[in-house]
Amino acid sequence: MNLKRTAVAAAVLSAVVLSGCSSTTGSEGSDAAACTPADGKVELSFTSWIPGIEDAVDVWNKANPDIQVAVQTGPNGNSGTYQNFFNQLKAGNAPDLGQIEYDALPNFRVQNGLMDLGACEDVMASKDKFVDWTWGQVSLGESDSVYAIPQDSGPMAMFYRADLFEQNGIAIPTTWDEYKEAAKKVRATGSYITNFSQGDINQFAGFVWQAGGSWFQNDGTDWTVDLTDDASKKVADYWQELIDEDLVSTVPAWTTEWDNAYNTGAAWTWNSAVWGANSIASGAPDTAGKWSVAQAPQWKSGDKAAGNWGGSSTAVFTGSEHPYEAAKFALWLNTSEEALTMLNESANIYPATKDGLNLPILKQGVEFYGNQPIYDVFADASAEVAEDFAWGPTMTQTYNDVSDGFKSAVSGDGTLFDALKKGQSATVDALKAQSIPVKE
Amino acid sequence: MSAILSSPANGSPDSNQASDAAPTSRIRRGGRGQAGGGHGHQGPAGSDTTRARGPRESPLSRAGALIVMLVFTLYFLIPIWWLFIASTKSAPQFGNTPALWFADFNLFENIGQLIAYRDGVYLKWMLNSVLYAGLGALLGTLFAAMCGYALAKYRFPGRDAIFNVVLGGVLVPATALALPLFLIFSQVGLTNTFWSVFLPSLVSPFGVYLTRIFAASSVPDELLEASRLDGAGEIRTFFTISVRLMFPALVTVFLFQFVAIWNNFFLPLIMLRDETLFPVTLGLYAWNSQVNQIPELRLYVLVGAFLSIIPLVITFLLLQRFWRSGLGAGSVK
Known part of the structure; x- marks a missing residue:
């Protein structure tokens, strides 16, 4: 594993060098892109590392024939997927959507890798659905901007x-x-x-x-x-x-x-x-x-x-031609009860929405913990996490x-x-x- | 876990060095023309007679050598033993039973679970690895053989310059080339395809080096002239005569290349997004990266890692016969 870690580290380093040079040139990503629906059928690509996320995406694809999402899963962010995102952004073939943990969002932001979804009305209107501090994590302290949709949290x-x-x-x-x-x-x-x-x-x-x-x-x-x-x-x-x-x-x-x-x-x-x-x-x-x-x-x-320890978001990358549809899908994935329940079942994803904290599946007692409904404790904790970290x-x-x-x-x-x-x-x-x- | 995943990767540079020694010693012997292509003496027989004639080692140094070998054998085998033991345990037993001895024997249940997980994606990864490594090594060996043979047997302007460039290629680690390759493949829209991993695997500078050295010493010019006089074309000569004479070296190149591609982790990591294209190394790595948060995956990683070394072991067992006769060929004369 050491060898691999060194290899990954070397690649991270080289990308830092590469992207360090490029960050001054391209600035198109930082402007709020127009967020309007496309005509006709749209196909989106999405990279994540949650096992079983394809089941939730299948549900979306069945219900939305005009917005088809192809999801691909790989190693988790720090194990190579972030590095791939940076490489792909540089090469201009990044997916439309990607999973990014909160602590990595600023890195993508300073490299102009993230689409500002502030122009998407649906997104801004959903702000109150999310636990307050998670919104702070994805708006990166800017009031009119938002760079990703909160996915999960780790109170x-x-x-x-x-x-x-x-x-x-x-x-x-x-x-x-x-x-x-x-x-x-x-x-x-x-x-x-x-x-x-x-x-x-x-x-x-x-x-x-x-x-x-x-x-x-x-x-x-x-x-x-x-x-x-x-x-x-x-x-x-x-x-x-x-x-x-x-x-x-x-x-x-x-x-x-x-x-x-x-x-x-x-x-x-x-x-x-x-x-x-x-x-x-x-x-x-x-x-x-x-x-x-x-x-x-x-x-x-x-x-x-x-x-809070951990948690990730769904971001739309600079260069996506369909931010409107991408944002719409990301909102559904991270707010609908159906998707959140599936993600929780397949990968223990703990939601970032206020309603999500009360999913029926999170109200049950857990056998390993003497049948204590432990997620109630975490739901309380989620509401007590400070907003400005x-x-x-x-x-x-x-x-x-x-x-x-x-x-x-x-x-x-x-x-x-x-x-x-x-x-x-x-x-x-x-x-x-x-x-x-x-x-x- | 970590030891296993990295040990094959560590292994190949080691074995590179080991077999480097053989061809160089052949050059020193100056075997141009008369080398005879390894037909005369068989390895074991030759070494027997040498030992009878040569000075006898003292029992002490024999014991010393045995102990050193024993220590190294254990050093290499214990991780594999550990992996085998770990793959036979049920998930709860993994942490709380002795790491180097059996608990309940669950190997087959575990394999069943692994194969059932996510619609058998593991089998798909194994198949991909076999395709990348098997086809890649086969074609890679063929190209290396042609290239090395041409460099050894034809005289043309720039021959030494080309060979030196190829030699330089041996020194460039594949990892350093992955990112540039990604950017190039992006330009032609080939990233995230089978070809993005397969095409770079066909190149083996070390193979060219090895086959050139071997061709120079084991394919006599006289034989080539004879076949030309008999009216065989260059291509026919190559495939019917030279390839056979070079066969031990080609097996070596094939094995190196097979192992190198099988263990090549970084290139697929960078090139591929689609899980169904992953080789088994990358797939297991992806699972392993999430063991902290999805602990069920640990069992699959362990069993998967254990199963993934089996094709390598089989390839080695089948081909090592040729390999040994290749390295030993003509060395005792």
């Missing part, structure tokens, strides 16, 4: 071993202070309250999001990078203490070792996104029925704030730099906050290197 909550907390008489923590106290008691039993995953910077970003931070801002021309704001410092210092006092384990996430920690009860909680429900169920099969889900611990008692245009680089620092911090070399400081300066340098205007 965060706390998965915990209800049985172990009860047997040991430890109260379920509702604040981060209580979480730390509970961590000490859990440690006294020989286990860890959770695992701080060194490589998974997205989880940390979710914590910062919950604490009210925002790593990036864009005022229309200039970018501001703020990986070291007060919220980020608070979160970094908090986890640094837990690591220093040996209250959390630090095995790399998504490994067998990590699964095993949960499966054997060596780790008791996981602060994760809604899609994590399946990760536990498959990684820790011996613990079926023993887990529950609660609201994420808060920084202040009585607060209601949640972070924004991503930067070079997230791959930012993630790499920060997670390198996290890995050193976990092994005792420097602190988490040092890693953020390093990520901050590296990100500013990266933006400058791509001639993206940045405030310091």
Whole structure:
């Protein structure tokens, strides 16, 4: 895998160089394109990586003979599909529609890869259907523009071993202070309250999001990078203490070792996104029925704030000849109950619409969680995610730099906050290197 | 998982080097004309007599050599063993049973599930891989053989310049060419087609190099002259005489090319969007990229990776006979 990763990284690098040159020339993508229906039959191409999405597309194709969508699936975004999008945009043969995660949208935006759907009345009229913060993720802070249709979301909550907390008489923590106290008691039993995953910077970003931070801002021309704001410092210092006092384990996430920690009860909680429900169920099969889900611990008692981890959107690429039809399809795919139910069944896609959070399929109790209707917790969390967290245009680089620092911090070399400081300066340098205007 | 997916890719450069040594040693022997094309001595017989005549190794160095070989054998086989064991387990058992020994034997159920998943797209990927690698290696070998033969046996202006350019091509990694190829194929509208992966696979600079060296030493000029005198055309001479003399080298080129195309991951990744055109490596990679969020896929990736090495193993077992006689041909005389 290393070889491949290097290869992918090399390609990413080369595309950055290529597109860095081209970003100054083509600007047609940034203007709001006319959004008018075409005459006659329209054929659209759509690239996604959700297994089973073709079933939902089939439903659309049957109902809309004049707008036929051909969907193609491949590896997920960061595993090559984004790179392909950039290559295809450069070669002028990008699909009409593509799946893009929220944290990658600014990158496509600064390369003029995204069609502004602000001129599409249907799209703007649908704004209120979506959970407020998801709209912020796709409008990139601009009021009259929107660059993609929100598809799914990853509101965060706390998965915990209800049985172990009860047997040991430890109260379920509702604040981060209580979480730390509970961590000490859990440690006294020989286990860890959770695992701080060194490589998974997205989880940390979710914590910062919950604490009210925002790593990036864009005022229309200039970018501001703020990986070291007060919220980020608070979160970094908090986890640094837990690591220093040996209250959390630090095995790399998504490994067998990590699964095993949960499966054997060596780790008791996981602060994760809604899609994590399946990760536990498959990684820790011996613990079926023993887990529950609660609201994420808060920084202040009585607060209601949640972070978000993951989520993607459906974007229309610059160069599409049929933005009207493409937007119409993207809206249907991400708002209709039928499509959302199918996507949830085939790939655990958790909707980004307000109505979608109340799909019948999301109201049922889940057997692995002792029949708790866990998605109610996430529906509440979704409403509590702050609206103004924004991503930067070079997230791959930012993630790499920060997670390198996290890995050193976990092994005792420097602190988490040092890693953020390093990520901050590296990100500013990266933006400058791509001639993206940045405030310091 | 990662070890398996990358090990064949790592393997081919290694074996490149290993077999590089053989042709070069042949050149040093200066085998022009009289090489005799590997008909005289058989490999094993030859080495037996050598050993009887040569100095005897001490038991200690034999044991040392055996231990080194044993360690390397284990090093290469353990990942495959792990993969085999993992493919026999049910999904829940994967994480909580010993990684290198059996739990319940579910291999056939797992294969059934894999094949049923998404209307058998896995079988389609395997078929694609066989087509890309099988046809690509066959035609690629033919072209390389013609090219190498021409460079070795015909005198024409620019011959050395062409050969040097081809040699330079050996040094350019295929990965570096993928993006330019994509842009070129985009211009002619061939991306996301069978041809976008197949056509670049036909080119094998290393094959040209190897066949040229081999043709120079194993196809005697006298034989060609004789066939010309007998009235055979150049093309007939090539296919009826030269190809047979070069056969061991062609098998080597075919194997290299087959493995290289089978494991070529980056070019399909860049070129293809349509899942039904994917080779098996790319398909498994696509699934593997989503294991975090769709954990069911892990089982399919494991079983799929295990099944995908079987055609490679079969090809090697069938062809290694030729390969060995090819590399050993004429080396003990």
